[in-house]
Amino acid sequence: MIFPSTPSQTVGPYYAIGLPWPAGPHAVPEGTPGAIRIRGSVYDGAGAPVPDHLIETWQADPDGRFADLHGHGGPSTLPGFRGFARCGHEGGDGTYEILTVKPGRVPGPGGAPQAPHIDVSLLARGLLHRCVTRIYFADEPAANAQDPLLARIPEERRATLLAQPTDDGYRFDIHLQGPEETVFFAV
Amino acid sequence: MTDPTAQPSGAPPRLWVPNADTPTSYQREDAAAHPPLDSPGYKSTQLRHPKQPLVYLPQTATEITGPQLGPERIAGELDHDLTRQHEGQPIGERIVIGGRVLDTEGKPLRDTLVEIWQANAAGRYRHRWDRWDAPLDPNFSGAGRCVTDAEGRFRFVTVKPGPYPWGNHHNAWRPAHVHFSLLGRAFAQRLVTQMYFPGDPWFPYDPIFNSVRDERARERMIARFSIDETVPGWAAAYEFDVHLRGPGALPFEEAH
Numbered sequence: 512m513i514f515p516s517t518p519s520q521t522v523g524p525y526y527a528i529g530l531p532w533p534a535g536p537h538a539v540p541e542g543t544p545g546a547i548r549i550r551g552s553v554y555d556g557a558g559a560p561v562p563d564h565l566i567e568t569w570q571a572d573p574d575g576r577f578a579d580l581h582g583h584g585g586p587s588t589l590p591g592f593r594g595f596a597r598c599g600h601e602g603g604d605g606t607y608e609i610l611t612v613k614p615g616r617v618p619g620p621g622g623a624p625q626a627p628h629i630d631v632s633l634l635a636r637g638l639l640h641r642c643v644t645r646i647y648f649a650d651e652p653a654a655n656a657q658d659p660l661l662a663r664i665p666e667e668r669r670a671t672l673l674a675q676p677t678d679d680g681y682r683f684d685i686h687l688q689g690p691e692e693t694v695f696f697a698v
Numbered sequence: 699m700t701d702p703t704a705q706p707s708g709a710p711p712r713l714w715v716p717n718a719d720t721p722t723s724y725q726r727e728d729a730a731a732h733p734p735l736d737s738p739g740y741k742s743t744q745l746r747h748p749k750q751p752l753v754y755l756p757q758t759a760t761e762i763t764g765p766q767l768g769p770e771r772i773a774g775e776l777d778h779d780l781t782r783q784h785e786g787q788p789i790g791e792r793i794v795i796g797g798r799v800l801d802t803e804g805k806p807l808r809d810t811l812v813e814i815w816q817a818n819a820a821g822r823y824r825h826r827w828d829r830w831d832a833p834l835d836p837n838f839s840g841a842g843r844c845v846t847d848a849e850g851r852f853r854f855v856t857v858k859p860g861p862y863p864w865g866n867h868h869n870a871w872r873p874a875h876v877h878f879s880l881l882g883r884a885f886a887q888r889l890v891t892q893m894y895f896p897g898d899p900w901f902p903y904d905p906i907f908n909s910v911r912d913e914r915a916r917e918r919m920i921a922r923f924s925i926d927e928t929v930p931g932w933a934a935a936y937e938f939d940v941h942l943r944g945p946g947a948l949p950f951e952e953a954h
Contacts (some may be wrong), residue, residue: 512802514941516731517908520892521740523877525825528776529815529841530879532771556745563827569760579763579884595765601826617759630760630885637742639733639909641888645896664753667923687746695748696755697727698886 519641522634524563529602531565536598538568538611540591544685545573547680549646550608553633556688560605564635568596568609570628613648619659626654626661633685634666643696646683649673656695723757723946724886731915739905741866755888757946764884767811768845778844780816780856788838789898790819790857792933795921798850799880801944806850807887812910812940813879814854815841821860821874830862855933862899873900873907880918880940887942898916 522530539546549568553561571577572587572593580593587594589612596609611629619625631645647655655661661669671693674681685693717736735747755761776782781792795814799807817840820832824840844852859874875892882888894907901907901916911917918941927935 512725512728512944513701513804514800514802515915515918516728516802516892516943517889517940518915519732519889520877520909520919521742521906522879522890523828523892525817525823526815526877526879528823528825528839529813529877534770556749557773559745561746563749567888569763569765571760577759577763593765593770595767619758620756625760628760631886632888635746635889637740637744637746639735639737639740639743639906641890642735642748660755660758668750688749692748692750692751697752697753698755698757698761 519639521639524636526563526565526634527599527603531597531599531601536596536607538570538593538596538609539589541610543589543591543610543612545612546610547559547609547613548608548610548673548677549629549681549683550606550677551683551685552606553685554605554687554689558689561635561687562603562605563599564603564605564607564633565597565599566607567598567634567664568611568612569630569632570594570611571617573612573615575617577617611676616654621659623659624654624657626651626658628658631685642687643674643698644685644693645696646674646681647672648681649675664694669674684698721884721945722762722776724762724884725943725946728802728943730912733909733911737905737909740909753800761880761886762884764881764887766809768809770860771811771813771843772845773843778842778852778854780838780840780842780854782855783839783925784837788818788835788836788857790835790860793853793856793858794923794927794929794935795856795876795938796927796935797921797938797940799846799852799942800850800880801887802941803944805944806846806848807883807942808846808848808850809841810854810883811845811852811881812846813843814876816856816876817859819857819860821862832860832862838861842871856947861898866905871900871903873904874896878938878940881941882942882947889940889942891919891940893936893938896920896923928946
């Protein structure tokens with residue numbers, strides 16, 4: 512390291528004038544076959560919704576391929592796949608919703624396959640640095656049981672990372688503090 | 699010379715073929731460079747900072763890849779010029795903010811999206827939750843975007859934002875600042891920060907600026923006035939280089 516990192520600062524309460532855009536919450540275009548909606552709420556330590564949060568997600572497509580600069584493992588063949596979603600509102604109520612597809616499996620440490628997952632960055636007023644978590648899927652018990660990262664997390668806290676199936680996708684709530692505090696990661 | 703990406707015969711195909719431009723891991727977060735999430739002087743952190751220790755996440759394919767949002771997010775040729783988004787010019791001191799996005803090894807990051815947003819010259823944001831009694835400017839929205847060039851450069855034209863009061867403590871005012879959002883080239887590099895202006899009298903009193911404990915780290919958030927880049931008869935220039943973490947030593951590094 513020659514130059515130290517520029518420090519992080521909070522996104523503040525007024526990010527909505529610069530960061531969200533109408534298609535931001537869509538990691539895939541509307542109408543994509545197999546598309547799912549992931550919805551949830553973000554709560555503070557008093558159990559109150561965090562209305563000025565911003566969620567960003569990043570994931571592979573169902574074949575385990577990314578829409579990144581370098582075409583990891585070959586470019587995604589899913590039309591319009593962006594793999595990135597950003598959701599935040601000027602008049603937020605603590606909830607978020609993204610449109611995406613369930614990711615496939617990508618290699619983890621040592622090349623062992625990971626369970627399907629979505630990386631999440633959570634930003635908000637009062638967060639001086641983003642919080643990183645991962646969405647795993649409660650209806651993937653076999654893959655989850657073999658996942659090398661989930662295995663590092665105390666069993667009683669693993670459920671905080673499991674999105675629960677709904678009619679048209681999944682529900683994934685985030686608790687910043689409290690008895691249900693979500694597992695957050697150092698990347 | 700042996701091709702380092704060549705596969706032994708019979709080996710399974712490799713998913714990730716690195717080249718000089720695609721790091722397979724990044725340095726771990728430099729804790730000393732960033733503010734702690736629990737910063738009592740900034741009251742909103744109280745109910746929002748996670749209390750459990752962070753869990754070590756090895757950097758896998760998901761963390762070393764990232765989106766290229768530029769083409770989708772840039773609205774037009776004037777998206778970097780916050781003074782030309784309306785019929786008239788905004789009130790305030792016209793400035794140019796130029797700089798580069800680099801990694802901690804000094805390597806430029808090209809084709810990466812830089813997004814900014816800010817208050818107007820009176821210190822008021824165009825946001826429904828900003829209730830401070832200072833005027834909105836009909837000619838200023840306060841947001842801009844650009845994508846870095848081959849040398850990692852970006853350039854914005856805007857007006858200098860004003861400081862403004864907030865409710866954190868008695869007589870609390872934020873130093874003038876411009877919010878910066880950087881995607882870098884990988885999920886691991888994502889950074890949101892604020893750019894400050896040299897010599898701001900509010901620095902000693904601001905718990906957000908001072909949440910960064912190290913004085914030299916705080917200085918990295920302060921732009922540099924540049925007489926060389928100042929456009930005669932038109933706009934003062936500030937330079938602000940942003941450093942995102944650079945490549946790590948090992949692919950798919952293991953916990954230690």
